[in-house]
Amino acid sequence: MSEHTTNTAAVRLRPPAHRVSRRAIGYWTAMASISWIVVIGILTAIVVTSDDPPAFLTVALVVACVVGPLHLIVMPQWRYRVHRWEVTGEAVYTQSGWLKQEWRIAPISRIQTVDIERDPGEQLFRLAKITVTTASAAGPLRISGLAHDRALELADELTKTTQAARGDAT
Numbered sequence: 001m002s003e004h005t006t007n008t009a010a011v012r013l014r015p016p017a018h019r020v021s022r023r024a025i026g027y028w029t030a031m032a033s034i035s036w037i038v039v040i041g042i043l044t045a046i047v048v049t050s051d052d053p054p055a056f057l058t059v060a061l062v063v064a065c066v067v068g069p070l071h072l073i074v075m076p077q078w079r080y081r082v083h084r085w086e087v088t089g090e091a092v093y094t095q096s097g098w099l100k101q102e103w104r105i106a107p108i109s110r111i112q113t114v115d116i117e118r119d120p121g122e123q124l125f126r127l128a129k130i131t132v133t134t135a136s137a138a139g140p141l142r143i144s145g146l147a148h149d150r151a152l153e154l155a156d157e158l159t160k161t162t163q164a165a166r167g168d169a170t
Contacts, residue, residue, distance in 0.1 A: 015084065016085050016095050017086040018084060018085050018086055019080065019083065020083045020084070020143070020144065020146055021127060021145055021146060021150070022080070023126060023145075024076075024080060024125075024127060025076040025079075026125055027121055027122060027125040027127055029072055029076045030125075031121055032072055036064070036068035036071070036072065039064050040061065040064050040065060044061060047061050079096075079097075079098045082096065082097055083096050083097075085143040085146075087158060089108065090107060090108055092105070092106045092108070092158070093105050094143055096144065106136065108161055109162075110136065111134055111158065112133045112135060113132075114130065114132055114133075115130065115155075116155050117131060122148075127147065128148045128151035128152075129142055129143060129151070130146060130155055
């Protein structure tokens, strides 16, 4: 058995140890709020300006006014409890989602690139996301909701670890 096969066999899927930044709760709430404001605003404008609005639009507005706030209360907290990450000398572990949850693992020897991204909302909340690209057909691993400083440290750590790892990342 080759060394690469042995290292990969020793790595197993398990819950990652670290949570994302608590500021991610505010970020997720703000991003979802924008969507709900748009939906409720459009429905309200149609219902208020129509002489005889269809009943389904009025029902949709009422439902949006109930479901929207519930979503804003539940989703960010739930995501915070689920989203986790960990980097060891052997692998990168991620767990994400809230309704549909995903656990991923990438052996260090399979990592090809490490990228840091920050959209305007993440910049406002001092957050960043790391994308770890591997040779996997399942696509890259993403760690969202990291404090920006921690993301920089993690990218540096991953770069050093992958350079030291044996293997061809394919």
